[in-house]
Amino acid sequence: MTLTEPTPSDARDATAATGERVGYSVCTICDIGCQLRSVARDGQVVQVLQHDSPALARNVCYKGTAAPHIHNHAERLRVPLKRVGERGEDRWEEISYEQAIDEITERLRAVVDTYGPEAFAVSTSGWNTQTTHGVDRRFMNLLGSPNWISGVSLCAGNTAAVNRLTHGWMPFADIANSSCIVLLGHNPRKHSWTPIFNQIEAARKQGAVSIVVDPRVSEQAEKATIHLQIRSGTDAALLFGWLRVILDEKLYDADFVDEWCVGFDDLRARVDEYPLDRVADICGVPAELIAEAARMYATADGACIPWTPITDMQLDSTSAIRLQGILRAITGNLDVVGGELLHGLNPNYRTEAELQLHDAISPEQRAKQLGYDTHPVFTYRTAEILRPHMERVWGQPWVDQVMGCHMASPPEVFRAMADGDPYPVKAFFTLGNNTLLSYANQHQIHRAMMNQDLIVAHEIFMTPTAMLADYVLPGDVFTERNHIADSWAWTSRLTLSEQVVTPSSELSSTFRFWSDLGRRFGFDEYFAWNSLEELLDHRLEPSGRTWQEFRDSVVSEAPTPRYRKYRSTGFATPSGKVELSSSILADLGFDPLPYVREKPQPTADHPYLVFSGVREDPFFQTGQRNIGVLRRRSPSPKFFVHPDDAARDGLVEGEWARLETDDGHVAAKVEFQSHMRRGHVRVPHGWWYPETRGRVDLAGSFVSSDAVLTSDAADLLDVEQGIPHFKGYPGRLVPCDAPAGMGRTTLEG
């Protein structure tokens, strides 16, 4: 059976007349999930409104209010496409959804029969697709493939996995009640990470101080109580400096350390390797200022280090993330008001991890997960070690957070796709994920995709990645589906998102796509839900409510908060305590203590430290460059450089320059930023030029994309996770002409 009817009764009611419908929405245009209201008229979303609760009304940005421009865009994919030219030629025929699923099934079966199930890999961004309700992994686990990757391996998901090593859960900062907020390169703004920005603003009004660690004088740095303008990529060293001060001056919570931490003496010895002068020298910041910040953090009445993407993308990412965990633990800020909360699971809602059926895939197949042997921290290998401890504390063995705790290693998946090393991967599905531009070493990813027998893209627009596919299936958007958002178990809050527009039958949700594929593979009993609403009923079953009942009564709800829960459960680590020295890392053969790795340094030929992977307000990741009302806010990519550096290199503001690294080169316009640290260049993430489709190869995806610059060479990966280094690698800037084929918006805007 195929799920050909994506129209639940409530949506039919909503659109039966031509009247207006207003529904609560959780926005998916970026990763924050702001709560909005969507207005639909005549079967189209026409407006996005601020929330009607004043508590949430400020949590919306101009990307969110652009939803009607995105969801109704003329170039939105509406019909399944099948490749008719050579791969990447971008020539298509329109086919039905049914035909597409039939042919995809046949071709995927051929790959699995020839190479084994591990030859099938999937890359997805849950931020963009909002949810699969776990049915993607469910299908893969039933099939026997462990090779699921995601952009969360570089952004929040890997933090979740690393946090579990230290204190068994990824906390969520209680900014609203905090007295001291530490932002490690993180720069929440009015139109980026908007709710976090609003929480920080509110906390400041109540007297909270903030410490910003950033090579730039960012918007947050301008408001900071202390700004530590470090060299890019030296966060781990800085945190060692803080630890040195906190231990030397006994500013830690000795009772908590005695009762709830293991490895303190080992940590103390490691910290002693980092005297403050050495730290100051590495970071390029005065020792006195480092000490002042450490004291401010350690003595605050409730302090937090909210999640940051910056330490997710560094050569010693695992250490930098662990050092944050260690700091929050020894200063007594774990699971306390104003500190960082270990929310746990919402007992009223089945988790995606539970639906994913991780026991259905055999241990032998799990062990084939790419990265399992080499960089295991966010793979099944670590999840297997943690399984009993997760069950003990959180009640489920395969708990996941932010999708990041059972992933394959992206560089290894692309290597297997490109070269068959260590085994061939020959079928690749990409959902809501412009894979080509979303990981390190874009050249390798391109080569990998050109070596596939089958590529399926599930997208709302034609992306460069989709152009390389055999089939492109049009996906739905948040105004077209019902959902209960659970923040991917980062918090325990449940939030309603209502369908206000009925999608056409040729569009599919990720749920429908995976369910139809599962049924064709004979997994009917595991894909028994005939609609998304039936699945929501299933997920809500522990609460005793149905989807309809939830929808009729709740906008957003969370269990009553409980604090210091570890006192009754312990921590979900092997010791049951906060592991300052990680027994899991030791078991995996790694250094159990954090450390600092020497970073790539500028050279005479490449005098800049490049930091890439930086978000711009109008866009999320590689998206929205085709949306007029957003693109015109930032018509072209820009390198930020200090004017003194620019003068030395003959760069002219507003003119184009080429940034060259050992791994590639990209072009962007130059923007002088006197607040940049000298010798640094900032590169925006994810640029391509949808308007050049048909005249520039793959719509200019190799012209300005930062993924061209970054390496996935073994010596430039974080050892434990295998993630690449985006925050400080050598490059040089040279003036150049505008790239060929650019349009008016880019050149003149």
Place this chain on the structure above:
Amino acid sequence: MTTRTEREQRTKELANQAFGLLANRGLSKKTTGVDKFAKRMIARKVGDVPHDPDLDHPVEWDRPVD
């Protein structure tokens, strides 16, 4: 954080638990009884949130990217 006593911890926890209960009622669809009270409390505490013109998109920008 080394200065908070057990009593202070518990006081803060209780206050935030109460706030959590209130927030759930304030974000329900029910508009009577305790839920109505909670919505009024939140409205009083936060105040009106006026429309933010930064969220509007200039009409002249709503054309294809060329």
